[in-house]
Amino acid sequence: MKKELEAVIDQEEFDSIVLYRLPNQATCHILLGTSEKVINGINSLHLKSDGFVFEPFDNTTSSGLFIDNLFEATFEKLSSAHKALISPLFNIAPSTEAIYEDTYETYQRHFNTMHQALKDGKLSKVILSRALKGPAVQNNQVPDIFETLTEKYPHAFVYAISTPSGGTWMGAGPELLLKHNNTQLSTVSLAGTLPNNDQFKWTAKEITEQQLVTEYIENVLVHHQADNIEYSNAETISAGQVKHLRTNFHFEMGEINGNHVGLLYDLHPTPAVCGLPKEHAYQLIINTEEHDRQYYSGFLGPIKDGNYEFYVNIRCLKLTNKESVLYIGGGLTPESEAEKEWQETALKAQTLLSVLKNI
Numbered sequence: 001m002k003k004e005l006e007a008v009i010d011q012e013e014f015d016s017i018v019l020y021r022l023p024n025q026a027t028c029h030i031l032l033g034t035s036e037k038v039i040n041g042i043n044s045l046h047l048k049s050d051g052f053v054f055e056p057f058d059n060t061t062s063s064g065l066f067i068d069n070l071f072e073a074t075f076e077k078l079s080s081a082h083k084a085l086i087s088p089l090f091n092i093a094p095s096t097e098a099i100y101e102d103t104y105e106t107y108q109r110h111f112n113t114m115h116q117a118l119k120d121g122k123l124s125k126v127i128l129s130r131a132l133k134g135p136a137v138q139n140n141q142v143p144d145i146f147e148t149l150t151e152k153y154p155h156a157f158v159y160a161i162s163t164p165s166g167g168t169w170m171g172a173g174p175e176l177l178l179k180h181n182n183t184q185l186s187t188v189s190l191a192g193t194l195p196n197n198d199q200f201k202w203t204a205k206e207i208t209e210q211q212l213v214t215e216y217i218e219n220v221l222v223h224h225q226a227d228n229i230e231y232s233n234a235e236t237i238s239a240g241q242v243k244h245l246r247t248n249f250h251f252e253m254g255e256i257n258g259n260h261v262g263l264l265y266d267l268h269p270t271p272a273v274c275g276l277p278k279e280h281a282y283q284l285i286i287n288t289e290e291h292d293r294q295y296y297s298g299f300l301g302p303i304k305d306g307n308y309e310f311y312v313n314i315r316c317l318k319l320t321n322k323e324s325v326l327y328i329g330g331g332l333t334p335e336s337e338a339e340k341e342w343q344e345t346a347l348k349a350q351t352l353l354s355v356l357k358n359i
């Protein structure tokens with residue numbers, strides 16, 4: 001790949017780069033593009049064009065991005081020469097704004113607002129996230145961090161992306177949003193978090209919470225007239241320092257009724273990053289959290305030959321020249337306690353922090 005990569009980087013003025021590795025695969029992908037398209041949500045034409053989608057949580061405050069891949073290559077391991085060639089494309093722009101970080105006090109305040117709405121019965125679940133500062137990362141460290149994430153988190157969707165308007169983001173997330181492969185579609189219902197240790201057993205709280213998400217997805221699929229819906233029993237999946245409960249859904253959609261875009265936006269933002277009922281949870285998040293989520297809890301992934309594979313952007317960070325900012329959230333229910341939820345987000349953050357601290 002080196003000669004090819006050298007030749008294209010010499011010839012073209014790329015300003016966008018994506019490295020990604022799909023879960024449980026050895027092969028990694030590199031995409032290079034120019035002039036990302038700023039999109040107002042994905043439409044059916046995007047789903048037919050090869051490229052990479054980077055969609056925010058709230059597309060009224062951050063733009064959706066579509067990167068046409070002008071150059072694509074695959075690799076299992078990047079050589080030092082490859083890393084040196086691509087590093088300058090990770091543009092870590094100087095940041096003039098002060099970076100917001102939640103303290104336990106701000107988190108507790110947000111928790112209390114959301115918990116009151118839960119206790120009042122206005123909603124059954126809502127996701128509270130927090131921003132957490134991490135170390136500064138230089139652009140020549142990005143390929144190494146990407147590689148370490150792929151090694152440490154084989155079951156996650158691992159990525160690093162840099163575009164002129166989106167900035168530079170990285171992450172290793174365990175949640176599939178929607179996959180389309182020929183006639184087959186898949187999604188998951190993901191919820192419940194415990195330390196990744198056999199001593200911790202699932203309780204009724206996590207089982208019920210995950211069951212609610214499963215029922216929500218089932219309803220969405222029935223509403224979209226999905227055919228041949230099959231789903232697994234809830235299974236435990238490992239995601240770094242934590243484990244979750246997951247149900248896998250497989251289904252089909254008729255050629256005529258198959259409204260993939262509608263289905264996508266009924267699933268996004270999922271109950272794992274927003275809550276139930278969705279609209280109420282969404283408003284509560286926007287009104288309560290002090291940071292703008294931007295691309296955290298949005299979704300991202302490749303589209304190729306009419307097939308696509310989108311993942312929810314959790315366990316991720318944004319890079320600035322001063323610090324990195326991690327975005328980590330957790331689902332609150334009426335039974336939740338602030339201190340425990342805070343500890344859970346700290347544990348989830350370890351997945352990324354342990355990698356950043358060792359570079």
Ligand SMILES: C=C(O[C@H]1C=CC=C(C(=O)O)[C@@H]1O)C(=O)O
Nearest residue numbers: 191192193272314328329330331
């Ligand atoms: C929203 C996040 O995790 C979600 C995914 C799995 C389990 C979750 C939970 O137990 O709260 C969260 O809903 C995050 O890591 O930022």
